[in-house]
Amino acid sequence: MKVLSGIQPTGRPHWGNYFGAIRQYIDLQTEDQAFYFIANLHALTTIRNGQELKQNSRDTAMDLLALGLDPNHAVLFIQSDVPEISELCWILMSGASMGLLERCVSYKDKVSKGLTPVTGLFTYPVLQAADILAYDSDTVPVGEDQTQHIEVCRDIAKSFNSAYQEEVFVLPKAKVLDSSAKVPGTDGDKMSKSYGNFIEVFEPVKSMRKKVMRIATDSRPMEEPKDPAGDHLYQLFSLFADDAACQEMAGLYRRGGFGYGEVKKALADAADVYFCEAREKRAELEADPDRVIQILGDGAAVARRKAAEVLDRAQQACGLK
Secondary structure, eight states, rough: EEEEEEOOSSSSSSSHHHIIHHHHHHHHHTTSEEEEEEEEHHTTTTTTOHHHHHHHHHHHHHHHHHHTOOOOSSEEEGGGTTHHHHHHHHHHTTTHHHHHHHTOHHHHHHTTTTTOHHHHHHHHHHHHHHHHHTTOOOOOEOOGGHHHHHHHHHHHHHHHHHHSSOOOOOEEEEEEOOOOOOOOOTSSOOOTTTTTTTOTTOOOHHHHHHHHHHHHOOOOTSSOOOOOOOOOOHHHHHHHSHHHHHHHHHHHHHHHHOOHHHHHHHHHHHHHHHHHHHHHHHHHHOOOHHHHHHHHHHHHEEEEHHHHHHHHHHHHHHHHH
């Protein structure tokens, strides 16, 4: 299995990002080969400040490394450090159907949310296809709402292979991430930066505890028994606690006679312990930026060798060499 995943450097990860995606990406790093990149070219459609994008890219790399991505198992690099991607993107774009791109729901969704309808947003799926195809990736972990991008990538690759009558590109498959890890925000809705209801993974502990204590709850009296199923505070607790602690907490809910403040304190304590090691590693990386630069440079060198091999196949097929 050859795995590829890209993460946009658009801000610090929150609990929802980690449990919904990042943790599952990292679990796949021990497969035959895994490429993980910081998608700064994609981020150009939303971040129009060079210093901000540069800092975000470095922060995202440190976050991933602190959370368990191991450069001895996986290739980590910055997308723009592999210029072969941009050249491959143009080759693919030259044959990509307008109708195919017009059917992509992500472009319509982003424009409907107020983003300027720039060309980069419209052609985003082609650059994404180049990202995937450049490393002969056969597995791409995605959320259920992103499977269309993998289908578009497959369509683009099939079209190219058919046009030049060569099997230039490997056709990837989507690995849909476990959607059961839905992470509720501080207001009970899905945790999202857009909703402002998030808690960052590397948020200072004092700030994290304050946000936890402000999590919205219902007004049922303390003595009333409560069903833990469907309770967003219990859902959050269960992400961090082991089975025994979850069973104990569930029993407390069913018996009643407790206050939500008690659960919030237990949640904050569990979250503090859960991310303690990652916070320490993050601090070490921040104190040694040269190490991070070295990891990204080594990763880019590996990625470039593979991308150059695939780009050469494409160039040979379409007569550019």
